Amino acid sequence: xxxxHYRKYTKKxxxxxxxxIVLPQIRARVIEEIVKDDTIIGKVVGINLKKMxxxxxxxxxxxxxxxxxxxxxxxxxxIEGLENLPKELIIGIxxxxxxxxxxxxxxxxxxxxxxxxxxxKNLGRDINNTDTLIICNDGDTIMRVIENLxxxxxxxxxxxxxxxxxxxxYEKVFINTGISIFQPHNMRRxxxxxxxxxxxxxxxxLEVFAFRNHSVIIDFSYxxxxxxxxxxxxxxxxxxxxxxxxxxxxxxxxxxxxxxxFQTIDIGYPIFEQVCINNHYYYIDEYIxxxxxxxxxx
Numbered sequence: 001x002x003x004x005h006y007r008k009y010t011k012k013x014x015x016x017x018x019x020x021i022v023l024p025q026i027r028a029r030v031i032e033e034i035v036k037d038d039t040i041i042g043k044v045v046g047i048n049l050k051k052m053x054x055x056x057x058x059x060x061x062x063x064x065x066x067x068x069x070x071x072x073x074x075x076x077x078x079i080e081g082l083e084n085l086p087k088e089l090i091i092g093i094x095x096x097x098x099x100x101x102x103x104x105x106x107x108x109x110x111x112x113x114x115x116x117x118x119x120x121k122n123l124g125r126d127i128n129n130t131d132t133l134i135i136c137n138d139g140d141t142i143m144r145v146i147e148n149l150x151x152x153x154x155x156x157x158x159x160x161x162x163x164x165x166x167x168x169x170y171e172k173v174f175i176n177t178g179i180s181i182f183q184p185h186n187m188r189r190x191x192x193x194x195x196x197x198x199x200x201x202x203x204x205x206l207e208v209f210a211f212r213n214h215s216v217i218i219d220f221s222y223x224x225x226x227x228x229x230x231x232x233x234x235x236x237x238x239x240x241x242x243x244x245x246x247x248x249x250x251x252x253x254x255x256x257x258x259x260x261x262f263q264t265i266d267i268g269y270p271i272f273e274q275v276c277i278n279n280h281y282y283y284i285d286e287y288i289x290x291x292x293x294x295x296x297x298x
């Protein structure tokens with residue numbers, strides 16, 4: 001639980017009048033048990049009542065010690081605001097506690113086919129009437145994306161693989177999937193050919209990637225470098241994440257959770273429920289049919 005939520009929970013009844021200054025920085029405790037089908041599948045805990053400076057080694061260690069003090073038989077961990085934590089802290093928690101942070105990227109990739117199908121269905125377009133560009137510098141991610149989309153999309157361009165391993169990698173993709181990847185030599189000249197963009201890179205030169213109007217952009221990168229495009233180009237569809245519906249008993253976990261939390265508690269069938277656009281979640285048909293078509297931008 002994030003410290004602000006934990007502090008609000010702690011300062012209830014007569015304690016709400018207690019000045020924050022007298023609260024301890026660390027007070028590790030179990031808030032509730034997470035239940036599904038009468039089975040305890042996890043717990044919600046509070047660690048710090050005040051903001052921590054995670055760039056300070058001593059404070060990081062105190063925080064990690066707090067986690068360890070209330071550990072049971074858990075094997076996975078999720079922290080509110082995970083995306084804002086230093087990677088060094090995440091690595092430190094895993095090493096010191098044996099707990100693992102779950103990546104939701106596999107769930108995102110598994111849902112790409114359905115996600116694109118729903119987007120193009122609601123737009124009234126055929127996805128194969130536009131070219132698809134994958135921006136990614138990780139070969140395993142590219143391979144998984146193509147394997148999951150090869151029945152829906154027949155033509156891919158990949159940008160981001162290092163020049164010295166390109167030929168070998170493209171041959172591997174062809175052997176594994178039967179898909180021959182187009183190799184661009186001057187992306188700046190052909191970028192407007194692409195109407196579907198799947199991004200997994202944290203750093204992008206936006207001068208090179210001057211996407212055309214009415215593009216569909218799925219940005220599953222960590223830092224979301226394309227996020228501001230949705231403000232500059234009002235007629236693109238920009239999706240930065242997806243969420244999943246969970247059926248559990250909890251006063252603290254919402255009905256809809258992000259891929260990392262869904263993977264951590266490991267329940268339910270992994271079909272996405274909503275899409276995240278400009279930090280707000282919508283059902284696809286709700287967003288496209290009401291927010292865009294109504295305004296006459298598509």
